Amino acid sequence: MKALRAQTTAEVTMTLRRGETLLLTLGIPLLLLVFFSEVKIVASQGAHPIDTVTPGIIALAIMSTSMVSLGIATGFERGYGLLKRLGATPLGRGRLLAAKIAGVLLVEALQVIAICLVALALGWNPGGGSTALLQVIGACLLGSLAFGGIGLTMAGRLKAEVNLAAANGLYLVLLLLGGMVVPLSVLPGPLRAIAEVLPAAALSGAIHEAVGAPGGYAGCWYVLGAWAVATPIIAAGVFRFSGD
Numbered sequence: 001m002k003a004l005r006a007q008t009t010a011e012v013t014m015t016l017r018r019g020e021t022l023l024l025t026l027g028i029p030l031l032l033l034v035f036f037s038e039v040k041i042v043a044s045q046g047a048h049p050i051d052t053v054t055p056g057i058i059a060l061a062i063m064s065t066s067m068v069s070l071g072i073a074t075g076f077e078r079g080y081g082l083l084k085r086l087g088a089t090p091l092g093r094g095r096l097l098a099a100k101i102a103g104v105l106l107v108e109a110l111q112v113i114a115i116c117l118v119a120l121a122l123g124w125n126p127g128g129g130s131t132a133l134l135q136v137i138g139a140c141l142l143g144s145l146a147f148g149g150i151g152l153t154m155a156g157r158l159k160a161e162v163n164l165a166a167a168n169g170l171y172l173v174l175l176l177l178g179g180m181v182v183p184l185s186v187l188p189g190p191l192r193a194i195a196e197v198l199p200a201a202a203l204s205g206a207i208h209e210a211v212g213a214p215g216g217y218a219g220c221w222y223v224l225g226a227w228a229v230a231t232p233i234i235a236a237g238v239f240r241f242s243g244d
Contacts, residue, residue, distance in 0.1 A: 004095045004102075011103030015069065025064050025111055030118055033057045036181055037122045051126070052214055054119040055207035056180035058136070061111040062143040063174060063200060070104050071151025071167045079160035084242045093241065101148070108144060127212035135210035139221075142228040143203035149231025150199070156239030174200035179208070179215055196220070199227040 015021050037050040077083050083096070116124075126132060150170075154163050176182060177191070178200025184192050195201045196217060202224035209216025 004099055007096065007099035008102045008106070011099055012106050015073070015103065015107050018073075021069050021073075025061065025069055025107065026114060029057050029061045029064065029111065029115060032060070032181055033115060033118060034122070037119070048123065048125075050119060050122050050124045051211075052183070052208075053181065054115070054124050054126075055211055055213050055215060056178070056204045057115055057119075058112055058140070059143065059178065059200065059204040059207055060175065060180045061115060062108055062140050062203060063147050063171070063178070065104055065108050065111060066144045066147035067151040068167050068171050069107075070100065070148060071155045072164055074100070074152060075155035075158065075163035075167075076160045078155060078241065081242070104144060104148060108140065112140065128210060132210045132212070136207055139203060139206040139210060139224065142206075142224045143199065145229075146199040146203070146224065146227035146231050149227075149233075149235045152235040152239055153231065156235060156241075174198060177201060179204040183215060184217065185214075197223055199224060199231075202227065 015025075033053060036053040074083070128135070151167065154166055158166060177187070177195040177198060179195065180200065184195055184201060184205075187195060196205075196219070201217075202220045205216045205220030206224050208214065209220065
């Protein structure tokens with residue numbers, strides 16, 4: 001347990017010390033939260049903009065850390081041979097992966113707390129009480145599994161530089177199609193149909209639905225659950241600890 005705790009602490013510390021990671025995991029989500037809460041770019045379906053945008057920003061934060069931050073960092077660690085060396089230590093591969101997962105969850109908890117505090121200061125009024133809180137936590141855990149599986153799948157197969165480009169490109173696509181800052185309702189029909197089966201829109205929709213904000217849609221929890229099961233299995237099957 002000491003080795004696991006030490007590695008988890010190291011993972012969180014390294015994440016918080018990287019300036020580019022802080023920009024991705026906290027800077028961009030908070031900037032978008034403040035901007036879209038004050039500037040009404042798209043229709044908010046009768047709700048206050050902050051009530052509509054906050055659930056999507058929470059989903060964005062989960063995607064940023066679970067897929068992009070974890071995936072890029074792991075890809076470079078694999079490319080440099082660090083993962084292989086750590087896996088051969090008494091820590092072992094199992095506890096190494098457990099430490100990475102625990103580190104991601106701790107960082108995400110800090111992100112969500114920061115986003116909620118800023119949103120509440122801006123006038124956010126979530127509904128649903130304790131039931132909604134439990135549903136949001138459940139959605140975030142499922143989203144972490146789904147996006148973590150995607151990030152580790154790419155990190156475990158692609159060269160570090162290719163993985164960096166792929167993760168950032170996918171991040172932008174899912175940001176636009178995820179109902180996080182642009183509601184799915186404004187997308188053309190065929191594009192919306194595609195978006196609704198992607199994990200970003202499913203996570204955003206589940207959180208919107210949990211707090212009673214516009215943006216949820218039928219089946220979002222089932223889609224999110226399917227991704228949460230499928231992507232970790234794929235990642236476990238294809239991941240390689242050593243670089244190419």
